[in-house]
Amino acid sequence: MKIKERIALQFTLLVAAILLIFSLAIYSVSEHYRQEEFYDRLKSRAQTTCRLLVKVQGIDKHLLKAIDQNTLSEMLDEKVLIFDSQNEMVYSSVDDKLLTYQASLLDEVRKERYIEYHQGENEVIGLLYQDESEPLVVLASAYDTFGHSKLTNLKHTLGWGLLAGIAVTIGLGIYFAGNALRPISRINEQVSLITAQNLSQKLDEGDRKDEIAQLAINFNTVLARLNNAFEQQKSFVSHASHELRTPLAALKSEIQLGQRFTKNNAELEEVFANLFSDTERLISITNSLLFLARSYENSTNFKMTTIHIEDLVFVAKDELLTSHPAYRVDIDYERIPENGNETVVKGNEELLKRVLVNLLDNACKYSSDRHASIIISTDPKFCTVKVKDNGIGISENDLPHIFDPFFRATQAADQPGFGIGLSICQRIIELHHGTISVASEMGVGSEFKVQLEHV
Numbered sequence: 234m235k236i237k238e239r240i241a242l243q244f245t246l247l248v249a250a251i252l253l254i255f256s257l258a259i260y261s262v263s264e265h266y267r268q269e270e271f272y273d274r275l276k277s278r279a280q281t282t283c284r285l286l287v288k289v290q291g292i293d294k295h296l297l298k299a300i301d302q303n304t305l306s307e308m309l310d311e312k313v314l315i316f317d318s319q320n321e322m323v324y325s326s327v328d329d330k331l332l333t334y335q336a337s338l339l340d341e342v343r344k345e346r347y348i349e350y351h352q353g354e355n356e357v358i359g360l361l362y363q364d365e366s367e368p369l370v371v372l373a374s375a376y377d378t379f380g381h382s383k384l385t386n387l388k389h390t391l392g393w394g395l396l397a398g399i400a401v402t403i404g405l406g407i408y409f410a411g412n413a414l415r416p417i418s419r420i421n422e423q424v425s426l427i428t429a430q431n432l433s434q435k436l437d438e439g440d441r442k443d444e445i446a447q448l449a450i451n452f453n454t455v456l457a458r459l460n461n462a463f464e465q466q467k468s469f470v471s472h473a474s475h476e477l478r479t480p481l482a483a484l485k486s487e488i489q490l491g492q493r494f495t496k497n498n499a500e501l502e503e504v505f506a507n508l509f510s511d512t513e514r515l516i517s518i519t520n521s522l523l524f525l526a527r528s529y530e531n532s533t534n535f536k537m538t539t540i541h542i543e544d545l546v547f548v549a550k551d552e553l554l555t556s557h558p559a560y561r562v563d564i565d566y567e568r569i570p571e572n573g574n575e576t577v578v579k580g581n582e583e584l585l586k587r588v589l590v591n592l593l594d595n596a597c598k599y600s601s602d603r604h605a606s607i608i609i610s611t612d613p614k615f616c617t618v619k620v621k622d623n624g625i626g627i628s629e630n631d632l633p634h635i636f637d638p639f640f641r642a643t644q645a646a647d648q649p650g651f652g653i654g655l656s657i658c659q660r661i662i663e664l665h666h667g668t669i670s671v672a673s674e675m676g677v678g679s680e681f682k683v684q685l686e687h688v
């Protein structure tokens with residue numbers, strides 16, 4: 234889950250919990266007040282009935298009942314029962330003669346003087362009415378219709394309010410979390426655009442005051458140091474290989490000169506031949522390193538022209554076969570392009586030829602049949618060249634490293650090479666904004682795929 238969503242969720246849960254607690258508190262306090270108020274009403278109703286019964290001499294019980302049942306403030310399911318000290322019912326506001334109450338309850342009222350309790354949905358109070366006359370026990374019960382309906386309304390209002398509050402909180406949570414994290418997303422986007430080739434790029438430091446700006450400033454400092462280290466390394470490789478070229482060329486000429494005087498000495502001849510091939514190897518490595526270093530220094534300095542991939546493939550094949558006549562190369566189409574332009578790309582001919590020669594050379598070099606196949610395919614956007622072989626293949630562990638400079642797989646050790654060809658290929662394809670990838674299986678073969686956008 235993203236931080237933005239996590240913050241929004243936590244914020245929503247927190248506010249929802251507060252709203253819920255608040256609503257429950259309001260509801261239970263209201264319920265408590267309703268009960269208190271209702272018990273008070275029941276109490277005063279009980280006292281009034283008792284007072285009328287005792288104080289108003291000669292009041293008729295039927296008249297009292299009629300008064301009880303017809304007062305304006307009559308409550309739903311209201312009952313007022315009055316008992317004397319022998320637990321005899323002396324008055325009942327309802328006609329039901331079967332109403333009886335346990336003696337223990339009446340005794341409890343006499344002991345406590347006043348009790349409150351529930352009976353089903355009704356509230357009941359028990360009261361000891363003591364006047365000059367004998368003490369009477371009054372039980373009054375009723376259902377608080379008005380109070381309960383007010384509470385039901387309150388419950389609905391709180392419930393809908395809670396839902397609306399949660400919905401608003403989710404919206405606000407997402408909005409504020411997104412707002413608060415926007416600078417981080419911006420930094421994220423900028424960082425994702427930084428590669429080894431554009432380390433000189435800087436992150437936006439905003440107002441240079443808040444924590445995010447501080448993060449950007451620190452990141453920029455690290456980038457600047459990295460860039461510096463990279464520049465130094467590149468310039469070292471470039472200078473070192475450049476400086477080595479002249480003495481190596483001189484060494485090669487001197488060896489060639491020396492070879493003229495070894496004609497009659499087989500041992501010396503072999504030594505000089507080895508010296509010559511080692512020097513050639515050194516010159517080749519130095520040139521490759523110089524090429525790589527320079528490609529980073531001035532990546533826009535290459536001459537770009539329109540190139541027909543089919544033509545280039547044939548030129549690369551011829552060049553390879555001239556130096557390795559034993560190699561075999563087949564060229565085929567996956568699908569004949571409908572449009573001639575689909576195999577035309579913009580690029581540097583020399584460099585792209587170098588890629589193809591290198592891939593073909595590897596394919597033949599690492600196959601016992603010395604055979605490679607080229608397959609050209611196109612789609613509306615890209616032109617793809619696949620170089621396939623049925624050779625030794627590359628292990629799963631080695632595959633992620635084969636484009637690293639100087640990496641060679643262990644099973645490639647018995648073939649000549651120094652592991653720099655593929656890094657040059659990758660760099661050249663990078664300069665052409667294309668992609669190079671590989672699929673391979675040990676003992677079955679490899680397939681290198683170069684994809685370039687056509688014109």
Ligand code: ADP
Pocket residue numbers: 591595596597599622624625626627635640641642643644645649650651652653654655656679
């Ligand atoms: P090298 O001069 O060693 O061929 P490369 O950079 O061209 O250098 O290739 C790097 C490594 O990738 C090779 O040493 C080899 O292990 C592996 N490799 C490249 N192409 C193939 C292939 N067609 N089949 C098997 N292994 C290959």
